[in-house]
Amino acid sequence: xxxxxxxxxxxxxxxxxxxxxxxxxxxxxxxxxxxxxxxxxxxxxxxxxxxxxxxxxxxxxxxxxxxxxxxxxxxxxxxxxxxxxxxxxxxxxxxxxxxxxxxxxxxxxxxxxxxxxxxxxxxxxxxxxxxxxxxxxxxxxxxxxxxxxxxxxxxxxxxxxxxxxxxxxxxxxxxxxxxxxxxxxxxxxxxxxxxxxxxxxxxxxxxxxxxxxxxxxxxxxxxxxxxxxxxxxxxxxxxxxxxxxxxxxxxxxxxxxxxxxxxxxxxxxxxxxxxxxxxxxxxxxxxxxxxxxxxxxxxxxxxxxxxxxxxxxxxxxxxxxxxxxxxxxxxxxxxxxxxxxxxxxxxxxxxxxxxxxxxxxxxxxxxxxxxxxxxxxxxxxxxxxxxxxxxxxxxxxxxxxxxxxxxxxxxxxxxxxxxxxxxxxxxxxxxxxxxxxxxxxxxxxx
Numbered sequence: 001x002x003x004x005x006x007x008x009x010x011x012x013x014x015x016x017x018x019x020x021x022x023x024x025x026x027x028x029x030x031x032x033x034x035x036x037x038x039x040x041x042x043x044x045x046x047x048x049x050x051x052x053x054x055x056x057x058x059x060x061x062x063x064x065x066x067x068x069x070x071x072x073x074x075x076x077x078x079x080x081x082x083x084x085x086x087x088x089x090x091x092x093x094x095x096x097x098x099x100x101x102x103x104x105x106x107x108x109x110x111x112x113x114x115x116x117x118x119x120x121x122x123x124x125x126x127x128x129x130x131x132x133x134x135x136x137x138x139x140x141x142x143x144x145x146x147x148x149x150x151x152x153x154x155x156x157x158x159x160x161x162x163x164x165x166x167x168x169x170x171x172x173x174x175x176x177x178x179x180x181x182x183x184x185x186x187x188x189x190x191x192x193x194x195x196x197x198x199x200x201x202x203x204x205x206x207x208x209x210x211x212x213x214x215x216x217x218x219x220x221x222x223x224x225x226x227x228x229x230x231x232x233x234x235x236x237x238x239x240x241x242x243x244x245x246x247x248x249x250x251x252x253x254x255x256x257x258x259x260x261x262x263x264x265x266x267x268x269x270x271x272x273x274x275x276x277x278x279x280x281x282x283x284x285x286x287x288x289x290x291x292x293x294x295x296x297x298x299x300x301x302x303x304x305x306x307x308x309x310x311x312x313x314x315x316x317x318x319x320x321x322x323x324x325x326x327x328x329x330x331x332x333x334x335x336x337x338x339x340x341x342x343x344x345x346x347x348x349x350x351x352x353x354x355x356x357x358x359x360x361x362x363x364x365x366x367x368x369x370x371x372x373x374x375x376x377x378x379x380x381x382x383x384x385x386x387x388x389x390x391x392x393x394x395x396x397x398x399x400x401x402x403x404x405x406x407x408x409x410x411x412x413x414x415x416x417x418x419x420x421x422x423x424x425x426x427x428x429x430x431x432x433x434x435x436x437x438x439x440x441x442x443x444x445x446x
Contacts, residue, residue, distance in 0.1 A: 023136070023203035025210060031055055031098035033123050035065065035088070037072050037281070037351065038140060038175040039104035041186045044075060045211045047086025053098055054088045062090045071379065073350055074179065096130040100138065100207070103127070104175065107141045108285065108354070113308075115144065115289050117151055124152045128159025131168055136195075138171040138204060142286050144293035145227040148172050149196075164196070171195040171204035172222040174229030179280075180349030190214045194225035233286035234304055239273040240283070241307035244314055247275035247446050251321070258435050258445060275446050276433060277318075277356040277406070278311040279345035284354050315359020318433065318446065322402055323367055325429045325444055331401050334368030339400040339423055342407020343375040343383060343391070347434070350377045357406045358387050372400070376411045400424040405442075408434035417441035 028050055032043040035056040043054040056062055064070070065088050068077035095101070105119040120141055127137055137156060139148050153164050162168050176189045191212045195201030205218040219225040247257045257275060264270050278284045287304050294301045323333055345355040361371050372392040373383070380391045403424050405412060412420065417437045421430060432442035439445065 022134075023199065025050070025206065028100050028207065029053070029098045030100045030102060031095050033095075033101060033103045033127070034105040034119075035061055036104065036106065037074060037179045038177045039102075040065070040070060040072065041074055041177065042102065042104060042140075043086055044080060044083040045186055047083030049210065050085055052083070052086045053094055054086055055095060056088075056090055059090045062088045071350070072179070073377075092126055092129060095127070096132070098130075099132070099134065100136045101127050101131075102138045102140060102173075104140045106281065106353070107143060107289070108281075109288050113288050115147075115292050117143070117147065120147075120152060121155055124155040125159050128156045131156060131160040131162055133162065133167050136169045136171060136200060136204070138173055140173055140175040142174070142229055142233075142282065142289060143226055144230065144289040145223045146293065147289075148222050148226060169196050169200040170222065171200060172225045173204065173208060174225055174232075176232075179351045180346060187211060187213045191216045192219055192225050192228055193217070194219040194222045196222060227290075230286045230290040233283045234290055236273075237278060237283050237287050237311060238303065238307040239271060240276065240278050241310045243273045243275040244310055248317065256439055256445065259439070274435070275314075277314055277345075277359070279354045279356040280351065281345075281353045284311065284345075284356065312356075312359075315356050316363045318404070318431070319360050319363030319367070321444065322364070322404065322429060322431050325431070326402055329427055329429060331427065331429070336369045336401040337399055338364055338369045338371045338402045338404065339392075339395050340364075340371055340373045340404045340406050341375075341412055341420070342405070342409055343373050343378045343389070344407055344409075347408040348377065348410055350379055352378055352382055352386055355387075358389070360404060360406065361389070369402075375407065375409070377409060395423050397422050398425050400428055402429040402431065405430070405432045405434055405436055408436050412436060 030046050030050065031053040032039045033055050035043060035054050043052050046052045065080065068080055070080065103123050105123045107120055108116045110116045139152060148170060153170060156168065157164055171194055173191055173193045177186065178184055191208045193205040193208050193216050195204045201218055205216050209216045219228065250257045250260060261274065265272055287308050291301045291304050326333055326336060340357065340361055343355060343357050344351055345353060361373065364371050372395060373389055374392045374395050378391060383389045383391050400423055403420060413436050429444065430442045431444040433446045435445060
């Protein structure tokens with residue numbers, strides 16, 4: 001039997017053993033596990049209204065946040081200070097104070113393009129040590145449909161000794177954070193919610209509705225919510241793949257792709273996607289979670305994987321096109337100095353996760369080029385640790401045989417064509433991947 005009273009923020013549920021759990025917003029104390037691009041804004045927003053423990057295994061991250069500094073640049077010191085009810089911790093024992101846990105750890109892919117659930121499993125193991133009767137665990141990390149119940153819940157049960165949907169409950173609410181976007185932020189993006197029982201689904205929806213001004217959408221099951229997340233970015237990935245294939249085709253026909261897209265875009269129902277490198281924590285990753293599940297159940301996805309292969313090949317394509325242009329100008333490729341402007345996966349954002357700019361760099365180095373990488377947003381230590389790349393702080397004017405505008409940072413847009421070209425010698429090739437410059441201001445565009 002279940003009792004619902006949403007007017008006062010309370011959902012009561014009676015379970016088979018006769019124990020009643022009272023899911024009340026007033027009694028809710030949240031712990032957010034993982035304080036990256038997803039977790040920190042969530043912890044801060046909830047922390048404006050109710051007690052929140054922001055947990056991260058990185059003590060350096062905790063110390064920086066305690067000092068009012070967010071290395072992701074998603075929030076400034078003033079925004080952090082608004083969360084009056086938020087405390088930070090890297091101590092597992094502190095998590096026991098909470099009764100609702102929201103897991104926002106990353107879910108990457110491995111070197112074989114397979115889902116890596118290790119961070120999610122480890123987070124579940126940690127929570128299993130502090131899980132109590134009546135607690136709710138909500139996952140936000142990207143997973144394949146079924147992963148929460150198939151991979152995470154068994155870990156929680158094993159470590160805690162508690163029974164799922166009797167002693168503790170689960171929910172899933174996919175993250176929709178767009179790093180670096182100051183217009184569409186956590187509260188202004190509609191939130192999909194779900195729960196492991198109808199009563200828990202009601203509570204989870206009510207919890208997020210308390211902070212999401214754009215509203216919520218309650219999915220009928222956890223699996224539906226999981227599937228919704230992976231197809232959002234799979235759809236974008238495939239649309240960009242189409243644009244990339246068109247760019248390759250139009251390049252062979254000596255037609256400017258951007259000019260074609262601008263013309264086609266005058267029709268009201270034309271989708272405004274552009275070609276480019278597809279990286280980051282979602283678009284270049286999520287489709288592999290879906291195809292992994294598809295293959296496990298005996299279905300061989302064709303269109304999705306074809307789009308992925310094409311997008312993953314674009315870095316090498318760009319490098320090869322650049323080398324061809326250099327050879328046409330009789331520039332000696334082996335030993336040529338090339339400046340790559342931008343390393344992060346997108347503009348005006350320090351996020352280096354799964355950036356595909358590294359594919360351009362690797363391919364150019366295979367040709368024997370000496371590649372300098374400049375990025376005003378990227379963290380130099382992270383670039384070194386993740387990709388063994390040393391960032392160039394100040395590129396020397398007139399030093400380069402070729403320049404690649406790889407990321408559309410505002411600093412590069414402000415430079416303009418003249419200043420960008422001044423970094424190369426008179427015969428240098430300028431390749432504009434992001435349409436930052438006018439068609440006649442660069443030598444090549446994607």
